[in-house]
Amino acid sequence: MRYEGLIYRPPSEARSLIIQITVGCSHNRCRFCSMYKDKVFRVRKAEEIERDLVEMSRYYPNVKRIFLADGDALCLAGSKLLRVLGLIKDLFPKCERVSIYGSASDALRKTPDELEALRDAGLGMVYIGAESGNPEVLRRIEKGVTREQLIDAVRRIEEAGLNSSVTFISGMGGRELWREHAADSASMLGEMDPSYASLLTLMVDKAAPIYEDIREGRFELLSAEMVLDETELFLRCVDMKGPCVFRSNHASNYLSLRGDLPQDKEAMLAEIAEAKSDLGSLKPEYFRAL
DSSP: OOOOSOOOOOGGGTTSEEEEOEESOSSOOOTTOOTTTTOOOEEOOHHHHHHHHHHHHHHOTTOOEEEEESTTGGGSOHHHHHHHHHHHHHHOTTOOEEEEEOOHHHHHHSOHHHHHHHHHTTEEEEEEEEEOSOHHHHHHTTOSSOHHHHHHHHHHHHHTTOEEEEEEEETTTTTTSHHHHHHHHHHHHHHHOOSEEEEEEOOOOTTSTHHHHHHTTSSOOOOHHHHHHHHHHHHHHOOOOOOEEEEEOSTTOSSOEEEEETTTHHHHHHHHHHHHTOGGGSOOGGGOOO
16 A cells, blocks of 8 residues: 555544545645645555555454545545445454545535435544634634534534544633633534544644744744643633543643543643643643644
């Protein structure tokens, strides 16, 4: 099997077999992101995908998890995804979960019946990058979807019986909009009520368009202490039914947090308060990574 370009996957898919069914990201205009800038988006041919699955089944017949890449592989037509899922079921009988990256637009283009069919065929998890719940932040980063579309997409996924995993990025509003970003992201999380949610911390690669904004002073990154303030405000504002598995333990985070919302909210706030009293306990910059 040969991958095209760099391959990205969620941290929780570290031990999954990765099958590339699309190349790149169909949107590929988010200003903070440099992940797919070296690729031209395309859907891989069915015979290429089948060849990879057959080959990998010879090496890893007992694989438990499979992740479908690249950036928004959910954009494939339902019939094509069902074919891929059917092959996985036949070739990997011990596979327990198939996951996929998807955008809000991808999910909204699928009917409830299509999403339920994908669930019945073995799809278990859809990862969606929301980044922020604030409309102005979404506009500035050129996310390409609205707050309302993001909420509707996650609700549609969950109502179809699939798990959604939604990512927010601390610092995405910069110093100008950090309060709005925190509060609106928290309210969005409550309205979505996903199965899983994660909070990363903004780190910028020089290939990302926003890098020029930072270099020229149009966007100011948050300090580590401000990230703690923002995370604290985010958690204080969270009001959701749950249960939602929450993680903020990515390599980019200054402070590692994990718990379930809403029940572990106060415990995580206490961890933040303790960290604020001893900033030396935070992860040093040289240990942080994308």
